[in-house]
Amino acid sequence: MGNCFFSLSSSMVNLVSIIAAICCLSLCHFRRSSRLPWNWPILGMLPMFFINSHRIFDMMNDILLESKGTFLFKGAWFSNKDTLITSDPTNVRYVMSTNFSNYPKGPENKRFFDVFGDMLFNADHEEWRIHRKITQGFFTHKRFPQSVVDINQHTLEKGLIPVLDHVSKKGLVVDLQDLFERFMLDATCMLVTGCDPGSLHVEFPDVPFSRAMNDANEAVLMRHIVPEKVWKLQRWLGIGREKKLSQAQKTLDNLAAKYITMNRELRKGEQNFNTLKYLSEEAVIGTAEDVYNTMRDSIIALLFAGRDTSGSALTWFFWLVAKNPSVESKIREELEANLPGDEPQTHSLTNVEKLNKLVYLHGALCEALRLFPPTPTMRRAPIQTDILPSGHHVNPKMKVVLFSYAIGRMEWIWGKDCLEFKPERWIPEKGGTNLVPSSKFLAFSTGPRICPGKDLAFIRMKAVAATIIHNYHVQVVETSNVTLASSFMLRMKDGLMVRVTKREILASNPSSLPLSLLSK
Structure with a gap:
C-alpha cells in the first residue's frame, strides 16, 4: 500500500512538473516571438491565458492585432472550450443581426451568470422576448422621463455635489471610481426600488x-x-x-428581499414610479413566486447594469479628460454657450x-466608451454550423x-489615430453627431439585443459630467497606477485617485490651476 501511495505521489509530482514546464516554455515562447499563444498538447492555449490573467484584455487585444481581427482559441482537450474571438465588425453584424437566431x-452562459437570475442578461429565445417586452415597457x-429627471436632481444635489464640496474644501484625495459607482448605485436603486440607499x-x-x-464580476x-x-x-x-x-x-439575495418587502409594505399612494411598482401592478402575470423571482432578478440585474456600466464609463471618461486638458476646455466652452448667463455658478x-x-460632451463620452467599453466581451453559442463573413468556420461545440475592447483599438477600423482620445471623430463638419454603425461601437451592444437603457445611460452620464466639469476641476494624483482589473466589467484595478477643486477657488486663486490649463 505504501509503495502504491509513493508511486501515485511521484506521478502527481511529475505531472505538476510537466505542467509547470509547459507554462514556462509557453511564456518564453510568447516573449521571444509571436504574440499568438502556443497550442500545447492536452492543455491547449490555457497556459498563456493563466499566465496573463492579470492583463487578459490587453493580451487578447495583442492577439487580435496580430491575427487581423479574428483568432481561434484552442481550449484543453475534451473541455469544449474552443472559442472564436473576433473584433471584425462584419462578423459582429452577422452574429448579432443578420443571423441572430x-x-x-446559450445554456452555459446562464450557468456562468447564475448570480443574475433569469432576466435579459441570461435569457434566450421566447424567454428573452418576454423579458425584453417587460423591460421596454418600463x-x-x-x-419614466420625469422620474429620471427627479432622481438625477436628487442624487446630484443631495449626494454628489455635497461630497465633492466636502473633499474640495478639505483638500482630500478621493477614489473617483468608487464615487461614481456609489452615485450610480443610489440613482439606479431609486429608479428600481424607490429607495435611496445613501451610499454616496x-x-x-x-x-x-x-x-x-x-466579487461576482471577478x-x-x-x-x-x-x-x-474546475x-x-x-x-x-x-x-x-x-x-x-x-x-x-447571499448578499444580493438578502438585499433584493429587503427591497421587495419594503415595496409591498408601502401603500400605492406612497410610492414614486419605480421598477418594482411597475412589475407588481402592470407587467408580471403569474403566481406569487413568479412575481417575486422576476422582482428579485430585476433588482440585481438592473443595479448591476446601472452601477457597473455607467460607473466604469465615467471613470475612464474623467481619466481621459484629465490627460487631455484641451478636451476639458472645449467641454467648458460648450457648457457656457448653452447655459443662461444668469444661472448660479454651482448647480446640477x-x-x-x-x-x-x-x-461635444456627447462625442467625448462616446470616445471614452469606444476605448473602454464597460462590457469588453460578448459571448455567443452557435446552434448550427456556420461560416462567418471573415471566412472562419464555427460549429455548435x-x-x-x-x-x-479590441474593436476600438483596431487601426484598420478607426484609423492610425485609433488610440487617441478625439471627441471630434464623432462630430461631422456640418454639426450634429456622427452615426457610427453599432457593429463598430459595441458599448451598448447591437442588433435585437441592443441595450434598452442606452438613452438613460447617456442622460445620466451627461448630467454627472456636465455638473462636475462646470463646477469643479478634477486632477488625477500623479502616483495613480491606472491598470485594468481582472473583472468581467472593465474597471480600474486600484480605482482612480484624484483631487477635486471647486471652480470658485480656482477663479480666486489662478495659481492653483495646472500649467496645462493656464496656457489655454
Missing part, C-alpha cells in the same frame, strides 16, 4: 452590494477561462473565487433638453466571443 447566449412608460455620503459608508458585485471572468468542472469543483469545496461568489449571492444640470444640446 443562430447565435443565442423604459417607455409615460412616467461624505462619510463613505460601507456598501456590501458593491463588494458583492465586484468570479464570472474566471468561469469564462477555466474548464467548467470552477464547479471549487464551488462544491467552497474555495477560491467561487467561495466569494457564494457569499456575494439635469434638464434633458439642455443636455441633448451638448454635442465552439463559442464565439465578440471582443468590443
Whole structure:
C-alpha cells in the first residue's frame, strides 16, 4: 500500500512538473516571438491565458492585432472550450443581426451568470422576448422621463455635489471610481426600488452590494477561462473565487428581499414610479413566486447594469479628460454657450433638453466608451454550423466571443489615430453627431439585443459630467497606477485617485490651476 501511495505521489509530482514546464516554455515562447499563444498538447492555449490573467484584455487585444481581427482559441482537450474571438465588425453584424437566431447566449452562459437570475442578461429565445417586452415597457412608460429627471436632481444635489464640496474644501484625495459607482448605485436603486440607499455620503459608508458585485464580476471572468468542472469543483469545496461568489449571492439575495418587502409594505399612494411598482401592478402575470423571482432578478440585474456600466464609463471618461486638458476646455466652452448667463455658478444640470444640446460632451463620452467599453466581451453559442463573413468556420461545440475592447483599438477600423482620445471623430463638419454603425461601437451592444437603457445611460452620464466639469476641476494624483482589473466589467484595478477643486477657488486663486490649463 505504501509503495502504491509513493508511486501515485511521484506521478502527481511529475505531472505538476510537466505542467509547470509547459507554462514556462509557453511564456518564453510568447516573449521571444509571436504574440499568438502556443497550442500545447492536452492543455491547449490555457497556459498563456493563466499566465496573463492579470492583463487578459490587453493580451487578447495583442492577439487580435496580430491575427487581423479574428483568432481561434484552442481550449484543453475534451473541455469544449474552443472559442472564436473576433473584433471584425462584419462578423459582429452577422452574429448579432443578420443571423441572430443562430447565435443565442446559450445554456452555459446562464450557468456562468447564475448570480443574475433569469432576466435579459441570461435569457434566450421566447424567454428573452418576454423579458425584453417587460423591460421596454418600463423604459417607455409615460412616467419614466420625469422620474429620471427627479432622481438625477436628487442624487446630484443631495449626494454628489455635497461630497465633492466636502473633499474640495478639505483638500482630500478621493477614489473617483468608487464615487461614481456609489452615485450610480443610489440613482439606479431609486429608479428600481424607490429607495435611496445613501451610499454616496461624505462619510463613505460601507456598501456590501458593491463588494458583492465586484466579487461576482471577478468570479464570472474566471468561469469564462477555466474548464467548467474546475470552477464547479471549487464551488462544491467552497474555495477560491467561487467561495466569494457564494457569499456575494447571499448578499444580493438578502438585499433584493429587503427591497421587495419594503415595496409591498408601502401603500400605492406612497410610492414614486419605480421598477418594482411597475412589475407588481402592470407587467408580471403569474403566481406569487413568479412575481417575486422576476422582482428579485430585476433588482440585481438592473443595479448591476446601472452601477457597473455607467460607473466604469465615467471613470475612464474623467481619466481621459484629465490627460487631455484641451478636451476639458472645449467641454467648458460648450457648457457656457448653452447655459443662461444668469444661472448660479454651482448647480446640477439635469434638464434633458439642455443636455441633448451638448454635442461635444456627447462625442467625448462616446470616445471614452469606444476605448473602454464597460462590457469588453460578448459571448455567443452557435446552434448550427456556420461560416462567418471573415471566412472562419464555427460549429455548435465552439463559442464565439465578440471582443468590443479590441474593436476600438483596431487601426484598420478607426484609423492610425485609433488610440487617441478625439471627441471630434464623432462630430461631422456640418454639426450634429456622427452615426457610427453599432457593429463598430459595441458599448451598448447591437442588433435585437441592443441595450434598452442606452438613452438613460447617456442622460445620466451627461448630467454627472456636465455638473462636475462646470463646477469643479478634477486632477488625477500623479502616483495613480491606472491598470485594468481582472473583472468581467472593465474597471480600474486600484480605482482612480484624484483631487477635486471647486471652480470658485480656482477663479480666486489662478495659481492653483495646472500649467496645462493656464496656457489655454
